[in-house]
Amino acid sequence: MRTLNMRSPTFFILVALLVWSSGNETCGGRIVKHWRGSKAIPPSLSNKKGDNDADSQYPTRLMEESFTAQGKASTTTFNVIDYGAKGDGTTDDTKAFEAAWASAxxxxxxxxxxPSGSVYLVKPISFSGPNCGSNIIFQVDGKIIAPTSPGAWGSGLLQWLEFTKLTGITVKGKGVIDGQGSVWWSDSSTENPTEESESVSPLKDSTYESSPALVSSEATGKMPSTKPTAIRFYGSSDVTVTGITIQNSPQTHLKFDDCTAVQVFGMTVSSPSDSPNTDGIHLQNSQDVVIHNTNVACGDDCVSIQTGCSGIFIHNMNCGPGHGISIGGLGRGNTRACVSNVTIRDTTMHNTLTGVRIKTWQGGSGLVQGVMFSNIQVSEVEIPIMIDQFYCDGSKCQNKTSAVAVSGISYQNIRGTYTLKPVHFACSDSLPCTGVTLNTINLTPIQEKNHLYEPFCWQTYGELQTTTTPPINCLQIGKPSNNQVQNSNGSC
Incomplete structure (x- = not known):
């Protein structure tokens, strides 16, 4: 074989070809290795030219990283628009909400x-556990409206939007939830369920429960007699509601049944003063509830505290118009009711029926104890301070000897103006109110009113810790005598 001369031009050409080929293969190997180690990206984000160009690789990698980050976000955020919601205020978006919740x-x-900028028409719906993940956020920045056609409600439902058996559920945002309740209020044939129907055993865990005796509203062309609560939480813990506005509910705006560790703050409830039975916030069989920095204007109690509630702390609330903040009515139909450890303070009330009130039915049993009303500013309130153990909703109520006991009630720094009567204490003959303390009470009448009444007390025992304006001389100092009738149903 002929030996290649290392000094010949052919030798140098061969060497050059070998070096060029080796360098190109090495570079190509690095590129292949890089993309094998990376996640695949969509064709729309792939680099279509200059694959071996270092300058062209850099923006491709940035796009890939951006896509990966978006992919991670999409696995934890579920937008109702992506599930078919139209948000035009007329299309039924219920199925889109159900699908988004099923994923979340x-x-x-x-x-x-x-999302904001749209109006979503949603029929009655239940966002349910208990098999859901914990700490879910329901972010409302748009507006959700309830249907106003009778056919959407059948023979009547107990709630419109329900969250049930969840842990760590948060409803938040800058949006509005509108029950469009005027179609219910104006229907003169609609019966108004009384608040006492809510003060007995908890409602069953069903969004679609209705009264079997009722005729379908679709057949009659009228709204059903059972008015729904706008938002109800049932059997849930670590519940937070903040930021949103709930308005014009057919009945109660926000209800908590059988819930623990509840926080409500920075939100608004808004309905006309003449809207019937439209409580702002309703608590039942719930413990460890904090409500603060909230504005409530409605046609019934700003906050209603029912049986089974304890550890309730309400502060920095603006209430009015409405019926004030109430414990009860309790004990209807000879039922047992227990409420304890309630503090309501640093709150203003304007143009309300009552200020701070405890109301119970004759014939009940149980106990209300450990309640403090402190630093309450009232303005044009009919009766700022009230205990009424003869509560009756207007129907015929029989006199009965048994009662829900009321004990350990403290009123401190209650001040402002009233339009009818400053204080009304009407307690049971057989079970008087005990441990009622009054400290720094300063209530003055609106002078232009013609019919004003003095403080009233009946079977009410306690202590005047300071002088009061007006003087509340009717309070009996100390405790009831031993010969007064007592019963054994006061413990809880």
Whole structure:
């Protein structure tokens, strides 16, 4: 074989070809290795030219990283628009909400988004556990409206939007939830369920429960007689409601049944003063509830505290118009009711029926104890301070000897103006109110009113810790005598 001369031009050409080929293969190997180690990206984000160009690789990698980050976000955020919601205020978006919730439910700490700028018509719906992940956020930045056609409600439902058996559920945002309740209020044939129907055993865990005796509203062309609560939480813990506005509910705006560790703050409830039975916030069989920095204007109690509640702390609330903040009515139909450890302070009330009130039915049993009303500013309130153990909703109520006991009630720094009577204490003959303390009470009448009444007390025992304006001389100092009738139903 002929030996290649290392000094010949052919030798140098061969060497050059070998070096060039080796360098190109090495570079190509690095590129292949890089993309094998990376996640695949969509064709729309792939680099279509200059694959071996270092300058062209850099923006491609940035796009890939951005896509990966978006992919991670999409697994925890579920927007109702992505599930078919139209948000035009007329299209039924219920199925889109159900689908978005079904996806969010599967992921812990997920967020279901109702975006701003649109109006979503949603029929009665239940956002349910208990198999959902914990710490889900229901983000409401748009407006959700209830249907106003009778056919959407059948023979009557107990609630419109329900959250049930969830842990760590948060409803928040800058949006509005509108029950469009005027179609219910104006229907003169609609019966108004009394608040006492809510003060007995908890409602069954069903969004679609209705009264079997009722005729379908679709057949009559009228709204059903059972008015729904706008938002109800049932059997849930670590519940937070903040930021949103709830308005014009057919009945109660926000209800908590059988819930623990509840926080409500920075939100608004708004309905006309003449809207019937439209309580702002209703608590029942719930413990460890904090409500603060909230504005409530409605046609009934700003806050209604029913049986089974304890550890309730309400502060920095603006209430009015409405019926004030009430414990009860308790004990209707000879039922047992227990409420304890309630503090309401640093609150203003304007143009309300009552200020701070405890109301119970004759014939009940149980106990209200450990209640403090402190630093309450009232303005044009009919009766700022009230205990009424003869409560009756207007129907015929029989006199009975048994009663829900009321004990350990403290009123401190209650001040402002009234339009009818400053204080009304009407307690049971057989079970008087005990441990009622009054400190720094300063209530003055609106002078232009013609019919004003003095403080009233009946079977009410306690202590005047300071002088009061007006003088509340009717309070009996000390405790009832031993020969007064007592019963054994006062313990809880």
């Amino acid at each position: 439910c599967k992921v812990e700490a997920s967020t279901m988004v109702v």
